[in-house]
Amino acid sequence: MLLQNDTDYQDEIFKNIIESNQDFFKIQFDHCHFTNCDFSSTQFLSCSFENCSFENCNLSNIRIKDCIFRDTTFTSCKLIGILWYECRQKSFTLSIKFKETVIDYSSFYKLDLQKCSFEDVHATEVDFTEANLCKCKFNNTNLSGTTFIHCNLKKADFSTAVNYQFNLSENQVKDAIFSLPDAIQLLYSFGIKIH
Structure with missing residues (x-):
């Protein structure tokens, strides 16, 4: 199935789709499931993903300008190099669950991520500058x-x-939870030496 611009998809299953290096505009996805799809280096512009799930998908280097993600789950996916802040909207909270997923070299600059969770995630050199991560869990991340x-x-x-x-x-x-020995690294910024 090839995706069509300016289309609403509900309760659709997208499987083994390769749509890399494409441009998609104003597509609404509601309760859709994507499995083994490759959307790498694709642009999603003004699209909406609500109650969707992605499994074993490659979305590395996608562009998501003015997109909405609500109650969306990514499991065992590649989401490398994504500028998530491009999907920012006024009073918008990103609502995503990342499970067993790679989000390396991505940026969540200034985003409200209170409704996001990270479980078994690889997040090398990710930028969370000025993000709201209140109550977020970084389980095995x-x-x-x-x-x-x-x-x-x-x-x-x-x-x-x-x-x-x-x-x-x-x-x-305040009230953030850390554990030893990893929490010791937080003291380095104060110039404290531990022997």
Whole structure:
């Protein structure tokens, strides 16, 4: 099935579709399921994904300008190099679950991510600058090289996350949850040496 611009899809199953390097405009997806699809380097412009799920899909380097994601789940997907902040809208909260997914080199700059969850995610060099991550859970998530600057991390759960390092004084961290030994890295920004 080839996707058509300016179309509404409801309760559709998209399987083994290869639509890389394409441009799609004003498509509404509601309760749709995507399996083993390749949308790498594709542009989705002014599209909406509501109550959708993606499984074993490659969406690396997609562009999602003015798109909406509500109650959408990505499982075992590649989502490398995505500028998620391009889908930002006024008073918009991104509502996504990432499971066993790679989101390396992506940016969530200034986004409200309170309704997002990260489970068994590989998140190398992801940019969360000025994001609202209040109550977010980073279950078994690798945060190597990831940027947290001026973030709301209140009640965020890093207890099973690994390789995170950020300046506590540059973020709101009240009631955030950390565990040893990874939490020791948070002291490095204060110039503290631990032997």
